[in-house]
Amino acid sequence: MLLQTALLTGAFAQRGGPEVPLMRPEEAEVVQRQTIEFFDAIRPAAQQAVASTVWVWTDTTGRGKRPVVFGTVVGDGTKVLTKWSEIAMARGPIQVVGGDGKTAKATVEGVYQDEDLALLSLEGARYRPVDLSQVEAPKIGNFLIAASPDDTPASVGVVAVEARSLREKDQAFLGVRLDPEHSGTGVRILGVEEESGALEAGLKEGDVILSVGGRAVNSLIEMRTALAGFGPGERLEIRFQRDGGEVKVEAELKEKSESYPQLPGGRLRQMEKMGTTLSLVRGGFPSVIQTDMQLERDHCGGPVVDLDGKFAGVAIARADRTRSFIIPTKAIVELLDRSPLTPQEAQDALAQQREERQQVGQAAPQGQQPPKQRMIPAKPKQAENLRRHLEDMERLMERMRAEMEGLE
Amino acid sequence: MKQPRFFHGVAAVALLSGLMGPVLAREPVGSIEDVRKLEKQIAAVAGKAMKSTVALIAEATGASGSGVVASADGMILTAAHVIEGVEEVQVVFPDGKQVKGKVLGANLSKDIGLVKIEDEGPWPFMERGESKPLKAGDWVIAMGHSTGFDPSRTPPVRFGRVVSDGPGNFMTTDCTLIGGDSGGPLFDLDGKVVGINSSIGEALKNNNHAGVDGFKDDWDRLIAGEVWGELEMNPMRNQERPVMGINFGPAVRGGGVIVAAVRGPAAKAGIRPGDVIRTLDGTVVRDGGNMQVLLAKKQAGDRVKVGGVRSGKPFEAEVELKQMNQLR
Structure with missing residues (x-):
């Protein structure tokens, strides 16, 4: 993981020394x-x-x-x-x-x-x-x-x-697991979580979600961002593809935290x-x-x-x-x-x-x-x-x- | 761990060295009105820059960094270490829009790299400025997707100033950075990209950025997809550090250092073995280590004035600095 190594190599090399190595006295004064x-x-x-x-x-x-x-x-x-x-x-x-x-x-x-x-x-x-x-x-x-x-x-x-909420329960949760390998339009559902809004709305494996709340979604991150603007309890229109046809449903978002790809x-x-x-x-x-x-x-x-x-x-x-x-x-x-x-x-x-x-x-x-x-x-x-x-x-x-x- | 002691020594030398130059605070802020003006500029830059500050996710390695779109056709400036070892990255805009980016070239010694968005533009972009004129006290704004892309927030804005220019093409600011910010942009108050977030040290003032001028110098090689150089946090070991081409001998009492061997630009400028070098651009040089520290703050291509003594008589020479790895 070069990204972190680079950042931290710097930190290790400089730990214990003065605040900014190579800072000139006149710079410090300015x-x-x-x-x-x-x-x-x-x-x-x-x-x-x-x-x-x-x-x-x-x-x-x-x-x-x-x-x-x-x-x-x-x-x-x-x-x-x-x-x-x-x-x-x-x-x-x-x-x-x-x-x-x-x-x-x-x-x-x-x-x-x-x-x-x-x-x-x-x-x-x-x-x-x-x-x-x-x-x-x-x-x-x-x-x-x-x-x-x-x-x-x-x-x-x-x-x-x-201003924003840092409370986990304020983060909306639809309840679908998505296929990271899917390419092309939309995001493909790999599975639906229990007790989720997605399950209640009738979404199932193999469906390809095209839009959420009127916003087109073509990747996992776009999907997360589309949901990020909403809170638990809100209802969203989901447009998706099943068996070649297009379907529209309304799903309610629930409380749950999701984990995003973050640094280790x-x-x-x-x-x-x-x-x-x-x-x-x-x-x-x-x-x-x-x-x-x-x-x-x-x-x-x-x-x-x-x-x-x-x-x-x-x-x-x-x-x-x-x-x-x-x-x-x-x-x-x-x-x-x-x-x-x-x-x-x-x-x-x-x-x-x-x-x-x-x-x-x-x-x-x-x-x-x-x-x-x-x-x-x-x-x-x-x-x-x-x-x-x-x-x-x-x-x-x-x-x-x-x-x-x-x-x- | 890389030579922490060496770094210590160097730093202590740096702080003790030299004569004081004239002290000029840049763009003084003397009243609340000045601060209000500053606030307006920061808000304007941050608002505009938001759209162009992207997260770069390398699915192959799992690395997550940042970048800034610098042209309408989707050229992204980033740090070399964010894209090293991958050919493709996911480019994520703050509104969640995601597109594919092709990794072009990277110079690891300067920690700069290029990514090109594959889809046709026009993309929202920020213009490049110049990093060389930046000096301690210049106000700057840093952005980036700290700790990775987070759909619940926009990329955080940080305001600060340059606290030290150099070493080489790098500079240090007090805009605090953290993992994920790497490759993100540093702006001047006109909203021009002047640097790319690179690394941090322990102190809150120690946030390092690659100067944007590096892209200009290396543009053709970067566009051609070349990857070269070496990621080196210790500036004294950076392959591209500026040198005169002198091997230094022992120090002389009362300041100065004896020239042991000469090649490259120093030889061209007429410096000879046995000369004693006393000053660099007017600053008294204590010893060889001190000289290296002074040089680390310069850049290849800079011309420096050397003052010395040869056979008891003072002399002056002007030397054009070269990159260490270009010495012959």
């Missing part, structure tokens, strides 16, 4: 000066949001309190949204601190699990809430600025991909982490904007604004080397209208999810899908142990992978 200039230029846009950004302090490790993540002030100024997975393991009290030093006691009022957001209720101080009136989502290439409680923005980047997991996971500390929970969100921001893990949870200073969403995760995710304003507004889980319910749900995952994990085929990334341990003490174990394991795996790749 780049640094430009960074300072750029942050100075965007600082005014983030000014308003600074007052709506807080540090969330708690003890998650047993080694004392520290600011673990940012928070976004909402409601009447006594509520804060923050990243649930970063405080779920809190032992003891939670506090929020504003950039001006104002401090408030916080309790977890509720949890929005899919979004990985906790709603904190404050006591003792009030901050300026973000303005949720701008619900128009930013477009590709627009600048987004992640605010920080102090004057200098946490990060800046552009919209890399507009091991190498990709290694590349994902290069140069970064990733968020614990970094996938599965129902609606996120993808940006190229380089958000630190402990700088998630705060507000993100556009160049006009308008609130564009909450920074929710550093997903890998190239991606940080933002939950857009519209999704935040809708979320605040829903009633969250109680903290106890959220902890229970997590424990249950983990159990199910372990069972599924035993049955699932290896190496097809990247591992599920939602794993927040239930009890504080277990949590700490589990996390340490996981980190140790990960380091070990990383080393083994590196060594194996060295052998290839």
Whole structure:
């Protein structure tokens, strides 16, 4: 696999050295000066949001309190949204601190699990809430600025991909296995999955699908893309060929994930982490904007604004080397209208999810899908142990992978 | 693993070397208004480039990379390592449209390659620009099908700037790349293709792109379907690295290095064994390794000024650099 080898040979050769080998001192100076200039230029846009950004302090490790993540002030100024997975393991009290030093006691009022957001209720101080009136989502290439409680923005980047769902159950599933060898018009069905919309609609092996929802399909990828625009529960017209005649049916799409041809997991996971500390929970969100921001893990949870200073969403995760995710304003507004889980319910749900995952994990085929990334341990003490174990394991795996790749 | 120590050494030398040139930030961004202008340009380029940024899937090897359509008749620029070893690739447009692509030539030393869409156009394309004038601080936009084609999203846009030009035809930017981006385009703010995504290092600032000028230099051979060169991540071992044709002897106290043997362009420029070379384009040279690092940032065809001492008297010479593999 030359593609990955090339990328990673570079990485290995350069690991441990300076940031960019062969960078001239004058180049380093130009780049640094430009960074300072750029942050100075965007600082005014983030000014308003600074007052709506807080540090969330708690003890998650047993080694004392520290600011673990940012928070976004909402409601009447006594509520804060923050990243649930970063405080779920809190032992003891939670506090929020504003950039001006104002401090408030916080309790977890509720949890929005899919979004990985906790709603904190404050006591003792009030901050300026973000303005949720701008619900128009930013477009590709627009600048987004992640605010920080102090004057200098946490990060800046552009919209890399507009808002979309990362939830598996939001991906539509028709339920046909297709013949990769088929050439010519359409895509030929090799088999139909049980309990699928395709089966209900009467599709069967040997049928050649010509169009889906009015869109011609002539390859596997075209088929997947044609389905990608639709969600579970939607009905689509399928035009297909059977015994020389053309037939039209309507099929309902169901919930299920499909796996796409992706790079092999091991190498990709290694590349994902290069140069970064990733968020614990970094996938599965129902609606996120993808940006190229380089958000630190402990700088998630705060507000993100556009160049006009308008609130564009909450920074929710550093997903890998190239991606940080933002939950857009519209999704935040809708979320605040829903009633969250109680903290106890959220902890229970997590424990249950983990159990199910372990069972599924035993049955699932290896190496097809990247591992599920939602794993927040239930009890504080277990949590700490589990996390340490996981980190140790990960380091070990990383080393083994590196060594194996060295052998290839 | 390829010579990590060597690379270290080289890098440290690079950072310590030389006199400072004039510091000029390119296209300064002094106010929010400047940033707004920049935003407009990025959005315009990304919007237009989206249609031409394709995924290339080699069914034979399972490799998945990216490419950019650069002409109406469907010529696709990509990285050599994306198409190496295959004759045909599936070309997938962001809207899911899939067509067949014939693999033409590739120069592995520059990590550039060509694919031609077999079906007749016209295809949406982006024009080629020039990579040689790019310097640290120039704004750029990178695109590609990160981690492989994904029908649920458009190819992600990344914005950044050149952080270092060279080695050779390559350049480094802080547009973060990952597997699958290889072969994808790097644009300037006018939407011209200036580079092709090639490789990454550990640091977030270390994203390497092949300069688009390589296509111009090698066009006829690429079109003819020739595959040559060697994929080499260490620029000091790249066959096409620019050289003067000097074997260096020991360093001299206070800066400079003794010439041990001479051939090729250096001989043509009148440099002789026993000469001491003190400066390269005005920068004091510490030793042979240092000299190689300075040269790695140049390109074959560049003319460099060499300052030295011969029999106690200073001399100057101008040398036209040649590719290592073209030395005779």
